[in-house]
Amino acid sequence: MTEADAGVQDAIVIGGGPAGLFAAWRLAVGGAGVTLLETGGDMRASLCGKVTARMQGRNVRPAEKFRLQCQRCDCLTGLGGAAFHFDTNLGYVQGLSRTKVEHDGKGGFRTYSGLERALGDFDRAARAVADAYEVMYRFGLPPARAEGHDPKEPGGRPGRAGFVLADEAFSQAITVDDALTVVDNLLADALAHGLRLRLGARAERVRRRADGTWQVSAGGADLLARNVVVAVGKLGLRFVRSVLDDNAVAYRPSSRVDLGVRLEAPREIVAPLTASCHNPKLTYLNEQGEPVRTFCVCEGGRMMQYAFLDTVVLDGQHCLTTPTQRTNFGIVTTIDVPAGGDGSEYALDFARRVNAAGAGGPVVQPLLELLGRGRVPQPPGSSLVQAIQGDLAASLGPQRVADIAGMVDRMEDLTPGLVGPATVVAAPVVERLFPAVELSDDLQSSAAGLYFAGDCSSKIIGVTYGAATGVVTAESILR
Template identity: 70%
Template sequence: MTTPAIWDAVVVGGGPAGLFAAWRLAQGGARVALVEAGGGMRASLCPRVSARMRGQQVRPAEKFRLQCNRCDCLTGLGGAAFHFDTNLGYVRGLSRSKIEQDSSGAVRAYSGLERTLGDFDRAAAEVARVYELMAEFGLPPAGTHIEAAGGTAGTGFAAADEAVSQAITVDDALTMVDALLLKAEANGLHLRTGCRVEDVDRQDGVWSLRLSDGTQFRSRSVVMAVGKLGLDWIRPLLQRHGIAHDPARRVDVGVRLEMPQEVAAPLTASCHNPKFTFLNDGGEPVRTFCVCDGGRIMQYSFLDTVILDGQHCLTTPTKRTNFGIVTTVDVPAGADGTEHALGFARRVNQAGGGLPVVQPLVEMLGRERLTERPSSSLIYAADVDLAAAMGPERVADIAGMVHRLEALAPGLIGPRTVVAAPVVEKLYPAIELSPDMESSAAGLYFTGDCSSKIIGVTYGAATGLVAAESILRD
């Protein structure tokens, strides 16, 4: 294709937000380029996933051992979300799964996407649209990997969300991403992979992007969709262009809990990804998230720290279940939430000698010292005192959660359950955005994780669509 002197839009990042934004812009007739620092989706898959897709057999005893010291399969088309089996979120409708306590002590439920887009009905419609498009691109109909939701909400929780969600395998994701890109390129999308955007400037109302291969794109609009790993790149960009933002006032910090699959079975029997929340003594929400039934814990480098996440091993399940337990911390006045969250991760890493930490739950709770150490799917980790690194407030939050969950899953507080840390989420500066995801700098949009508003596949895709619609209207 002939490269235009000025593009209508350049999308930076090929995860869910970037892919759906680029597709919609191309479909709408915009001259659009998608720039992705990594390679094609197949080229950047985890070696374990690639081996499985080639038909290579891995003995069950080797499954945990075949993992890298640090996962580096988080870039490339599809983004971190689609490089492993994952969970998409709600199928039957958007729900207000989060809660908060206001200054008067009243508790209210909300959806992060609802707040981002300014209206619940609009947010629900965008999520429904994402599912419709995913089905159009080849995602199996909802119900292929899920069961009907039940009502297992336990006592002691301020909120319990067991909305039906849909899982998606890497195989399905590949089919979907291929179909999306095929249609987008047929409509004129210019795809550039293996190339980083190194600088963004603005002159005479036009954005100028300098790429790592020395080329330069000029565009009327730019859609940022760089994900969590783009934090160190986005922060100076906000400062350099005077984009309206504030330090993060709330961040999620915590751990992942891992136990034998049969112990967690009562929690996942009616819903693959239940979300339970209570308020701690300070009124901060403590919640479960990202339940990986039959999954494993993975680690990756993040700035100067190492943090953890969970993997849904749908095609090669393990005999363990893990999920996050995080507190939405109200950052002390005058503090920067980003640095507050990174400080939490650094303290844990320091305690682990540069590694994440795994400790038996009963030891962290101070109940007993085990002579036989329970195993974990996280191989490269230190076995040290996690309570000292996290501090008494976070230990109290975890204790409050597991004691409530014990009523639903007896045996959860047992010798085979481990706590792994650190986990940090939502640590971007709070960027001021319109309901269409546009920043205070006209024509510059922030979507997905880097919007500072939401995380997740369907939410990210929805924000990409919203930004694209706004550009097409201008």
């Protein structure tokens, strides 16, 4: 920077999750002047008070990990983002997989990777994932390699038992303990290279000035930069909308969203599904041609619920260090939103409808009762805290119930007993509901110098994908 513009940094990164952390680190080590803004605090300060993580023999939190849950999780901000605040799955270690399916318009279907489409090229996306892993290994993630796996071979393959696609590509999990190590070391390296870190600083407004630079208002201060990387997670939906509208960024309402439920069953029933891959992805196409797929398999895990805008939605926890006797996973349908509709509002309305049936929260129901295949005199309960037992069919609608039936009936061949009295269904689950932002292959918007990385790019979700997009945006700025 010259003396004339000493107050103008090269970049401001908004959000300290995987995408924001990796973007800020890459910018700092590349010699850029960069500030990272994070609404929450340090990762340790942001961890749930009911979580224990051990590092170098010291307790970070004086409570047992995952023994209890809050009715509403409010620990989803802070360095590391929601992803690293719980044991989680990072995704593919070697070889990017094409796990998404869609009609090809010629009577068949094609497979693709969301990251491949975001970055414009499959090989480029695969390299970005590999690079993200190498950074995590460098900063303390214990390497996990799959013997015999060809890194050039996509994991997606034709399905079985009625599935269009079955993906059992090797992936890697990470515990909170290891996430703390990675985040600590990555952040220390970034700070040593000049990163400015501001915790407890909620970005309130981003606007482009007449001279082409960007002004970010946060915590009562105005910061100036040539570039801004927006890397907020799902909870930042309202903020992202304001940034798009304030700066006339080219976008359209999302036309596709993922809606669905989570299933939970005794771990021994689901064991055949996870025997060779702890996060298998199974997909079929419903009668409307919409993909129905498994999502986020949490073997030995718990379901969790968190506040999202004016509603409550569900997710899964990977309880790797203290597993439970249950396994849960999502079943989501990629919905084509009715013409003229706004996918974000469509998804929120779905969640609100389910919440209304649950007196303001999620609803749980035995699978057999949801499918109309019998009564369960003694419902088996679930890992959710204070969930309402109710009739989900009316709020899900007949098509979503049919999608669930189609999935579990196909899975029954792989996991005998899944369609039985011990399995419960919980809702709502909503994903991929950010507006569809027009982005370059470097994730730059139509407003020069404004980038969107990670979940809020509307292109991808996931820890490793998020980290990869963060690095891509940073390298574009450095060029």
